Amino acid sequence: MNRILLVFLLAPFLLQAQSEFSVLGKEIVPFEMHSVNKGKLTFDSFPNAKGFAIVFFCNHCPMAKLYDERIQELERNFSAQGVHVIAVNPMDSLVYEEESWKEMMKRASRMNYIVPYVQDGSQNIARQFNAQHTPQAFVIWKEENHWVVRYEGSFDDNGEHPQSATPFVANAITDLLQGKSVSMPQSESFGCRIFYRKK
Amino acid sequence: MKNRILLLSFLFVSLQSIAQFNEIWIPTLEDASTYNLNVYDTLKQLRPTGNQTVTIGVNGDMWGPTLVLHKGQDVQMNVTNHLNDSTTVHWHGLHLPAVMDGGPHQVIPPGATWQPYWNVTNRAGTYWYHPHLHTMTTEQLMKGMGGFIIIQDDEEAAMNLPRTYGEDDFPIALSSRRYTAANQIVTANSAYGDYMLVNGTSSPQLTLPKQLVRLRILNVENERGYNLGFSDNRNFYIIANDGGMLNAPVQVNRVKLMVGERVEILVDLSGDVAGSTLDLKAYNTGFPLGFPGGEPGTSGTFGSLLNNIDFVALHLVVTNPTANPIVGIPSALSNEVYWTANDATVNRTLTVTGGQGPVPFVFDNLGFNMTTINKTVNLDAIEKWTVTNNQIFGHSFHIHDVEFKIVARNGSAANVGAHEQGWKDVFYLPLGESVTFVAKFSDYADAEHPFMYHCHFGLHEDAGMMGQFVVVNNVSTEEINDADITLFPNPTQEVLRIANSNVNGRIYYVTIMNELGRTVMMLPSPDLSRGIDVSHLASGIYLVQLTDKASKKIIVKKFIKE
Numbered sequence: 001m002n003r004i005l006l007v008f009l010l011a012p013f014l015l016q017a018q019s020e021f022s023v024l025g026k027e028i029v030p031f032e033m034h035s036v037n038k039g040k041l042t043f044d045s046f047p048n049a050k051g052f053a054i055v056f057f058c059n060h061c062p063m064a065k066l067y068d069e070r071i072q073e074l075e076r077n078f079s080a081q082g083v084h085v086i087a088v089n090p091m092d093s094l095v096y097e098e099e100s101w102k103e104m105m106k107r108a109s110r111m112n113y114i115v116p117y118v119q120d121g122s123q124n125i126a127r128q129f130n131a132q133h134t135p136q137a138f139v140i141w142k143e144e145n146h147w148v149v150r151y152e153g154s155f156d157d158n159g160e161h162p163q164s165a166t167p168f169v170a171n172a173i174t175d176l177l178q179g180k181s182v183s184m185p186q187s188e189s190f191g192c193r194i195f196y197r198k199k
Numbered sequence: 200m201k202n203r204i205l206l207l208s209f210l211f212v213s214l215q216s217i218a219q220f221n222e223i224w225i226p227t228l229e230d231a232s233t234y235n236l237n238v239y240d241t242l243k244q245l246r247p248t249g250n251q252t253v254t255i256g257v258n259g260d261m262w263g264p265t266l267v268l269h270k271g272q273d274v275q276m277n278v279t280n281h282l283n284d285s286t287t288v289h290w291h292g293l294h295l296p297a298v299m300d301g302g303p304h305q306v307i308p309p310g311a312t313w314q315p316y317w318n319v320t321n322r323a324g325t326y327w328y329h330p331h332l333h334t335m336t337t338e339q340l341m342k343g344m345g346g347f348i349i350i351q352d353d354e355e356a357a358m359n360l361p362r363t364y365g366e367d368d369f370p371i372a373l374s375s376r377r378y379t380a381a382n383q384i385v386t387a388n389s390a391y392g393d394y395m396l397v398n399g400t401s402s403p404q405l406t407l408p409k410q411l412v413r414l415r416i417l418n419v420e421n422e423r424g425y426n427l428g429f430s431d432n433r434n435f436y437i438i439a440n441d442g443g444m445l446n447a448p449v450q451v452n453r454v455k456l457m458v459g460e461r462v463e464i465l466v467d468l469s470g471d472v473a474g475s476t477l478d479l480k481a482y483n484t485g486f487p488l489g490f491p492g493g494e495p496g497t498s499g500t501f502g503s504l505l506n507n508i509d510f511v512a513l514h515l516v517v518t519n520p521t522a523n524p525i526v527g528i529p530s531a532l533s534n535e536v537y538w539t540a541n542d543a544t545v546n547r548t549l550t551v552t553g554g555q556g557p558v559p560f561v562f563d564n565l566g567f568n569m570t571t572i573n574k575t576v577n578l579d580a581i582e583k584w585t586v587t588n589n590q591i592f593g594h595s596f597h598i599h600d601v602e603f604k605i606v607a608r609n610g611s612a613a614n615v616g617a618h619e620q621g622w623k624d625v626f627y628l629p630l631g632e633s634v635t636f637v638a639k640f641s642d643y644a645d646a647e648h649p650f651m652y653h654c655h656f657g658l659h660e661d662a663g664m665m666g667q668f669v670v671v672n673n674v675s676t677e678e679i680n681d682a683d684i685t686l687f688p689n690p691t692q693e694v695l696r697i698a699n700s701n702v703n704g705r706i707y708y709v710t711i712m713n714e715l716g717r718t719v720m721m722l723p724s725p726d727l728s729r730g731i732d733v734s735h736l737a738s739g740i741y742l743v744q745l746t747d748k749a750s751k752k753i754i755v756k757k758f759i760k761e
Contacts, residue, residue: 094716
């Protein structure tokens with residue numbers, strides 16, 4: 001009961017904190033992707049795509065490490081319906097030894113990635129989404145030939161216990177596939193901060 | 200009626216769940232001369248349900264091992280930063296060279312190993328280590344990065360005191376946290392936590408044997424002060440504070456403990472019943488404006504569910520005694536002779552300013568600047584510093600390098616608390632008071648590398664309530680030139696040796712980078728006679744940056760690791 005009261009009291013503050021970086025409703029300009037396991041890709045590489053789950057991800061962050069399998073599962077569950085998952089690594093590969101192209105290849109191979117694992121060396125993809133952490137998920141949806149952000153936040157709400165988690169991203173995709181607006185379009189994201197290089 | 204029964208049942212279940220306590224983590228005790236401290240981003244289930252919380256661990260998941268150091272011992276620290284961010288590790292209360300001190304200048308980038316070393320000269324007592332990265336200290340500390348240091352010496356070893364770690368001698372790091380809706384620790388715009396966290400354990404409980412026990416209590420909060428006492432109002436005995444043993448135990452039933460301060464107490468549980476319970480409580484109700492945690496609100500930057508109330512800091516359960524319990528409170532402990540105001544040859548003043556609206560608290564209207572040396576102290580000087588605070592709120596003042604003696608509060612020795620009579624490195628600076636201390640700045644002169652003095656409230660320190668001082672002597676060194684330096688053997692497999700043909704020159708710092716430019720090793724003021732162990736480095740070409748003490752010039756050499 002106290003926790004409900006607390007959440008109620010904190011809600012204005014949290015929403016304000018969330019909106020500072022929000023790109024909800026923003027149009028995303030299609031981008032090129034260099035993946036370690038699927039080669040060079042564009043949005044046209046997925047001709048029938050209705051939407052994408054773009055998951056900012058990396059090798060060294062402990063919270064991100066918990067989500068390898070869940071990201072592949074999302075792809076398995078929704079690819080036939082025209083929704084694809086792309087894992088994007090925006091971490092600086094000079095600062096973090098584990099984030100090199102070679103280490104990304106090893107991870108994609110070791111964890112049997114079926115989704116593209118994309119290195120965002122310029123951080124331009126992350127900048128478009130104003131991504132703040134790994135892991136952080138966005139669902140973009142094709143609306144009259146424009147790609148619009150319809151969900152942003154966490155992948156789900158329980159890192160170590162997927163069986164207890166509410167699948168925020170999957171729920172958002174399900175809503176969109178049913179032609180509905182997303183019932184929970186935002187959640188709090190956290191994990192390892194993405195540090196942007198000065199341009 | 201049915202609804203009311205349902206509501207009552209719900210409340211009962213809620214209260215039951217609130218009353219669940221978790222036995223606190225007693226950090227692993229490590230006793231060595233070389234410590235490998237690996238700092239990691241970690242996860243911990245801190246809330247009863249829902250997501251895990253992102254934390255920082257040292258060799259574990261939150262709040263690191265307790266390091267035992269021995270007075271007179273040479274100690275080597277190898278601190279490797281596996282975090283997503285840079286960090287530093289400060290050895291709080293320890294007397295050592297500024298370049299080994301782990302302040303804001305000793306930044307360890309991700310992936311690098313920082314290797315300070317020193318001879319332990321501090322007295323037996325309870326000290327600690329924690330991050331000190333400027334503007335990031337609050338976040339990293341609140342995520343749980345830190346740990347205890349227990350120093351042992353012959354004097355303390357001869358005293359009849361409980362000292363069996365985890366049996367009759369317990370480390371207790373008191374703090375609290377506020378959580379977001381997703382169970383993450385709030386580190387910005389929040390001075391206080393809402394839920395207790397002791398040694399990284401939520402809803403904390405400690406089981407103590409039915410005998411005389413020693414509690415080493417550290418306030419590791421962001422800002423909150425604790426007015427500590429036991430729930431049955433029993434007396435207890437302060438035997439040590441920041442800088443080690445007092446000359447005699449002080450009997451009290453309350454002690455104020457501010458951020459960064461430590462106190463060692465003896466509490467006698469021999470008359471308690473095994474299975475009974477007791478609480479270590481914060482009697483924080485009703486303090487005047489300025490007491491940290493006395494604010495009336497329950498939310499927002501300065502509000503908290505624990506503010507201005509009496510609350511349980513640590514639930515205690517009494518169990519059966521150990522085999523050979525220590526009995527009796529000693530009448531005397533140490534024989535320290537302290538500095539007096541008359542010993543000081545230099546007088547300095549600091550005044551708290553700012554703190555209104557968006558202007559942060561600072562000293563003397565000057566916010567912290569990494570390139571500004573605020574004070575220059577002569578080696579071996581005995582100085583008297585008076586810090587005055589007439590500005591809005593209280594503070595917790597800490598100075599690096601020295602343990603000092605508080606000689607006056609508001610100009611009078613009579614105002615100095617019975618609980619703060621020993622050597623100190625932190626003091627409470629309430630609103631409307633001045634505090635005067637005397638310290639000797641001995642052993643370590645370094646004109647280049649400063650020590651810090653600052654408010655230990657995380658938000659105050661991060662916002663610039665910090666200054667820096669250097670300790671200087673007149674010894675100068677000659678400039679080293681590139682031709683004076685030879686690396687051998689090169690290539691090497693195990694140890695890299697650095698020969699300097701200029702006997703009057705000194706290499707101040709060595710940094711080793713790989714061919715991508717990533718820093719892999721940082722060696723402050725290295726002892727070159729020992730060589731540098733590079734056996735763990737991957738094969739490849741490395742750059743060695745050697746900083747010349749006299750000119751600050753950097754000489755770059757290459758070596759090959761086979």
